[in-house]
Amino acid sequence: MAKEITVVGTGYVGLIAAVGLADFGNQVTGVDLDADKIKMLNEGKSPIYEAGIGEFLNRNMDSERLTFTTDIKTSVKKADVIFIAVGTPEREDGTPNLDYVDAVVNSIGENMDGFTVIVTKSTVPVGTNRRIKTMLTELKPDGDFEVVSNPEFLREGRAVEDFFHPDRTVIGYETERAKDVMFEVYRTLNVTSVPFVWCSLETAELIKYASNAFLATKITFINQMANLAETVGADIHMIAKSMGMDGRISPYFLHPGPGYGGSCFPKDTKAVVDMGDKLGVDMSLIRSVISANEAQKVRMVVKLEKLCGNLKGKTAAVLGLAFKQQTDDIRESPALTIIKSLEEKGCHIQAHDPKAMDNFEKEFPHVLYCNTAYDACKNADVLIIATEWNEYRGLDLERVSELMNEKVILDTRNLLDVAYVKKSGFKYQGVGRG
Ligand SMILES: NC(=O)c1ccc[n+]([C@@H]2O[C@H](COP(=O)([O-])OP(=O)(O)OC[C@H]3O[C@@H](n4cnc5c(N)ncnc54)[C@H](O)[C@@H]3O)[C@@H](O)[C@H]2O)c1
Numbered sequence: 001m002a003k004e005i006t007v008v009g010t011g012y013v014g015l016i017a018a019v020g021l022a023d024f025g026n027q028v029t030g031v032d033l034d035a036d037k038i039k040m041l042n043e044g045k046s047p048i049y050e051a052g053i054g055e056f057l058n059r060n061m062d063s064e065r066l067t068f069t070t071d072i073k074t075s076v077k078k079a080d081v082i083f084i085a086v087g088t089p090e091r092e093d094g095t096p097n098l099d100y101v102d103a104v105v106n107s108i109g110e111n112m113d114g115f116t117v118i119v120t121k122s123t124v125p126v127g128t129n130r131r132i133k134t135m136l137t138e139l140k141p142d143g144d145f146e147v148v149s150n151p152e153f154l155r156e157g158r159a160v161e162d163f164f165h166p167d168r169t170v171i172g173y174e175t176e177r178a179k180d181v182m183f184e185v186y187r188t189l190n191v192t193s194v195p196f197v198w199c200s201l202e203t204a205e206l207i208k209y210a211s212n213a214f215l216a217t218k219i220t221f222i223n224q225m226a227n228l229a230e231t232v233g234a235d236i237h238m239i240a241k242s243m244g245m246d247g248r249i250s251p252y253f254l255h256p257g258p259g260y261g262g263s264c265f266p267k268d269t270k271a272v273v274d275m276g277d278k279l280g281v282d283m284s285l286i287r288s289v290i291s292a293n294e295a296q297k298v299r300m301v302v303k304l305e306k307l308c309g310n311l312k313g314k315t316a317a318v319l320g321l322a323f324k325q326q327t328d329d330i331r332e333s334p335a336l337t338i339i340k341s342l343e344e345k346g347c348h349i350q351a352h353d354p355k356a357m358d359n360f361e362k363e364f365p366h367v368l369y370c371n372t373a374y375d376a377c378k379n380a381d382v383l384i385i386a387t388e389w390n391e392y393r394g395l396d397l398e399r400v401s402e403l404m405n406e407k408v409i410l411d412t413r414n415l416l417d418v419a420y421v422k423k424s425g426f427k428y429q430g431v432g433r434g
Contacts, residue, residue: 002026003185006079008072008104010037012048012159012263012329013121013152014085018068019053020163021083022060024188029075030068041068049328049355052160072104076111081185083150085121089263094270096125105132109139117181119148123208123268125275129172129201146178149201151208156262157326164189170197172204209275212268213286218253219260220289223296226256226432236432237414256431258334258386258412259296261323266293266332297337300384300412301345303429308382308408312346315405317380319373320387320413322356330359334412335386339364352376354389377403388413397424 002025007018010032018030032038037047044061046053060066069075076082086100101122108118118136120129133147149172154162169189173179179198183190190196197207226236236256244251260266269290276283305311323333330336333356339349349367353360357369370376373392377383377400385392393415401407407426409416414430421428 001184003080003181004078005029005081005083005185006031006075007083007085008032008075008107009084009086009100009122010034010041010047010068011085011087012050012156013154014083015041015046015048015053015057016050016154016159016163017083017085017121017152018066019056019060020160021185022063022066023056023164024186026065026185028060028066029079030066031072031075032068032070035070038068038070050159051157051326056160072107073111076108076116077113079112079116080114081117081119081181082108082112083119083121085152087263088122088124088267090267090270095274096123096267096271098124098128101128101132102135105135106139109136109143112136112140112143112145115144117146117148117178119150119182119185121150121152123151123212123264123271124149124205125271126202126205126209129205146173146175146181147201148173148178148182149204150182151204153208153211156329157324166194168195168197170199170204170207172199172201174201209268209272212265213272213289215253216260216265216269216293217285217289219257219265220292220296222254222256223259223431224292227296227299229432230429230434233434234432235434239432256414257296257388258300258338258431259293261332261334261336263329263331266290294337297334298341300334300338300410301341304342304382304384304410307410307427307429308406311342311382313348314346314381315348315350315379316342317373317376317378317383317404318342318349318351318367319353319376319383319385319392320389321351321353321360322387322389325387325389326355328355328359330356330363333387335360336363338384338386338412339367350376350378350380353387354391356387374399374403380404381406382408382410385409385411385413385415388415397421397426401425 005026005028007014008031010030022028040047088096091097129149229236240254272286273283321335352370352373409426409428411430
């Protein structure tokens with residue numbers, strides 16, 4: 001039977017969950033503190049860029065299975081199932097900030113009515129779901145509820161696709177009653193071939209961190225190998241391809257670059273180290289990954305200085321600001337570190353990104369934001385490709401060369417064809433390309 005669901009937090013995760021759960025036939029209310037977001041959503045507009053979201057949003061709103069509000073009280077009261085999908089950003093000391101989760105739990109404790117399943121989708125440290133259970137018991141001693149951990153694995157840029165076709169759905173639960181409700185919520189996925197992992201709360205919480213820490217480690221591994229490859233004159237792409245042919249390794253996440261970014265890997269790796277430190281468990285591998293990733297971002301500017309000397313007074317065209325392609329998310333984007341460092345060195349920045357310029361401008365108002373990649377290249381002394389947007393693969397380098405003052409390219413994503421770059425007369429550096 002379809003459920004009455006409330007999703008609290010309508011950001012990158014909550015909005016996709018709300019839209020997807022409504023598409024499964026459930027009655028869904030998306031709640032957010034941010035009145036501007038809710039206003040946009042009620043006008044049928046997505047506050048984030050995500051391929052395909054508009055169609056799903058409008059389809060489910062038109063069918064009246066999906067509504068949005070800032071009114072958490074009413075939304076909690078009427079819900080059979082409440083998904084918590086608010087942010088868990090890192091604090092200054094690197095630990096996850098659970099204040100947003102706790103605020104939602106308080107609202108749930110004060111307002112839930114009848115049997116309610118509370119599902120944590122936000123990424124939270126191991127033990128948080130058990131703590132949520134304790135908080136709710138204290139807030140509502142006679143409350144009839146279950147707590148479930150259902151971590152999210154979607155990739156920004158492919159979030160809609162990932163919601164409907166996940167590699168797996170992980171559900172940490174304690175009772176058959178909770179399991180039955182979650183089975184109904186995800187009935188559509190259950191009847192397809194999506195594997196479900198039914199496990200304890202702690203196991204579900206740690207699966208999420210283990211997965212992200214592993215992927216961050218894999219990226220960092222190939223980045224360090226790329227640095228070695230470029231020092232000895234080897235080709236990292238041939239190395240990665242050959243490594244990926246080994247079934248034990250797999251070809252994914254072996255693309256070198258300027259270091260990982262985004263809203264998850266940086267904070268989740270730090271959270272793993274913090275958990276280890278608090279529990280007396282050695283997490284030195286992940287600790288090294290974090291520092292190596294920071295060094296990789298800084299290395300990009302060092303490479304640039306090697307390519308074109310003192311950067312003071314130079315104009316840099318930066319193509320790509322989002323932390324990866326197909327998103328407008330700039331959280332922890334390598335472009336942030338690169339541009340900050342270039343500005344400190346006295347560079348003037350002209351930037352372009354197909355989707356992320358508005359978000360970037362809030363943090364870097366002094367950058368000159370350009371309508372096209374070619375506009376950004378006008379009179380530039382150096383061109384830096386910082387995000388792997390497909391449109392930069394097809395740059396007309398003859399045109400770029402005519403627009404620029406000097407012919408220097410730092411391609412931190414290895415997007416460009418080296419033979420074409422050389423033919424066009426550019427001084428060029430990629431990552432690990434010998
Ligand atoms: N973004 C990703 O790719 C991704 C992937 C997997 C897991 N996650 C995890 O999912 C969680 C959410 O991430 P996100 O990227 O969607 O965050 P986000 O910052 O995009 O969205 C969070 C939303 O929650 C709202 N919010 C905060 N406190 C609230 C409250 N008390 N009541 C109602 N709304 C409130 C905010 O206004 C915001 O709209 C995090 O724990 C993150 O680690 C994110």
